[in-house]
Amino acid sequence: MHQTPKYYIIEGSALPEVFPKVAEAKRLLSTGEATTVNEATRITGISRSAFYKYRDAILPFQNMMTGRIITFQFMLHDEPGVLSALLATLAQEEVNILTINSIIPTNGCALVTISAETSKVSLSLEDLLTHLGGVPGVIKAEVIAG
Numbered sequence: 001m002h003q004t005p006k007y008y009i010i011e012g013s014a015l016p017e018v019f020p021k022v023a024e025a026k027r028l029l030s031t032g033e034a035t036t037v038n039e040a041t042r043i044t045g046i047s048r049s050a051f052y053k054y055r056d057a058i059l060p061f062q063n064m065m066t067g068r069i070i071t072f073q074f075m076l077h078d079e080p081g082v083l084s085a086l087l088a089t090l091a092q093e094e095v096n097i098l099t100i101n102s103i104i105p106t107n108g109c110a111l112v113t114i115s116a117e118t119s120k121v122s123l124s125l126e127d128l129l130t131h132l133g134g135v136p137g138v139i140k141a142e143v144i145a146g
Contacts, residue, residue, distance in 0.1 A: 009143075018046055018050050018054065019054065019058055021044040021045060021046045021050075022044075022046065022050065022051055022054045022055060022058045023058045023059075024044050025037070025040035025041055025043070025044045025046065025051055025055075026040075026055060026058065028040040028043060028044070037051060037052075068117070068118055068119070069098065069115060069116065069117050069118075070115070070116055070118050070125070070143055070145070071113060071114070071115045071116075071143070071144050071145035072113070072114045072115075072116065072132070072141065072142070072143055072144070073111065073112070073113050073114075073140075073141075073142050073143075073144045074086060074111070074112045074113075074114065074132070074138055074139075074140065074141050074142075075109055075110075075111055075112075075138075075139040075140040076109065076110045076111075076112055076137055076138055076139060077108060077109065077110075077137040077138075077139060078105035078108050078109060078110045079137055081137070082110075082135075082136070082137030082138070083102075083110070083112065085135050085136060085137065086112075086132065086135050086137075086138060089131065089132060089135050090114070090116065090132070093121055093122075093123060093128060093131065094120035094121055094122075095116045095117075095118055095120075095121055095128075096116055096117040096118075096119075096120070097114055097115075097116050098115045098116055098117060099113075099114070099115040100112065100113070100114050101113045101114075109139065113144070125143065129141050129142065129143065
């Protein structure tokens with residue numbers, strides 16, 4: 001019976017040592033710093049079997065944005081102009097908005113979900129979230145799918 005995969009965002013220091021090393025080996029291969037899996041695993045100090053076991057399951061967080069559709073969720077103060085300022089900031093960062101969904105605000109807060117294509121964004125996902133979270137009136141900014 002096939003199980004649907006589950007995904008988690010985990011801070012790197014909480015991971016077993018092999019996972020960041022697999023990510024580094026993949027980076028070495030993609031940049032050409034290593035030309036073979038054997039060379040990449042030797043540089044990173046992992047076995048080839050560990051690399052092959054985890055290579056399809058490991059993806060650095062910032063790589064989630066490359067050519068991808070990301071779904072953001074924002075908690076906003078229910079005040080005029082807050083959503084407009086958020087959308088302007090997304091446009092400044094060259095985020096292409098695909099959908100916007102909002103529920104009726106309660107307790108002075110509005111929950112807004114935005115799906116967007118991010119291939120032209122030059123910031124890392126962490127930096128983009130920090131930037132978006134700093135928009136006046138944004139209470140919380142997070143990625144819920146991508």
